[in-house]
Amino acid sequence: DSGVTQTPKHLITATGQRVTLRCSPRSGDLSVYWYQQSLDQGLQFLIQYYNGEERAKGNILERFSAQQFPDLHSELNLSSLELGDSALYFCASSVGSGGRRETQYFGPGTRLLVL
């Protein structure tokens, strides 16, 4: 158990809908990262928040957005969902601002299926 929690574990929805994925980092960690894992693309970095502010942006679509709240939990919002958005979404956390030499601790993931 990494100490990172994610809800829900599974999510099934229809195209065009909007969903929110939630992540609570390990106690004391200030950074939260979001990744998308699909079968043929490996782990794609989406976005990082550090202490409430956006720190780094990866391959995140404009239909996706995220935020980190004062209690440091984070939410990833996915809107106008398409079939291709079906994937496993992982949240990870690290103790500091991230990047150089920081270990990331991954949550169990949310499996999203868009029908």
Add this chain to the structure above:
Amino acid sequence: GQQVMQIPQYQHVQEGEDFTTYCNSSTTLSNIQWYKQRPGGHPVFLIQLVKSGEVKKQKRLTFQFGEAKKNSSLHITATQTTDVGTYFCAGDSGAGSYQLTFGKGTKLSVIP
């Protein structure tokens, strides 16, 4: 942008055989990290390499960082069924970068 390539994509070995996965970056890395993801699980940090030419061992696992800090390898000696999973390398270019770039991983199957 930075790219991290891993080969092979899949590897099937007989239990007791050795296994190696290779990681190559398009840019020089500040450090490289290795993660393991068991089937149905999430990535778990294994190790981090920082110095040029660094070699680290964890029991049957040997990790190497290339002299030019653009490649790395993970070698498992005498694989066991508990080694099954996908092994990812992840690199940080260090140039003000706050993100790790993950390779696509090598999926290891061990035949008992």
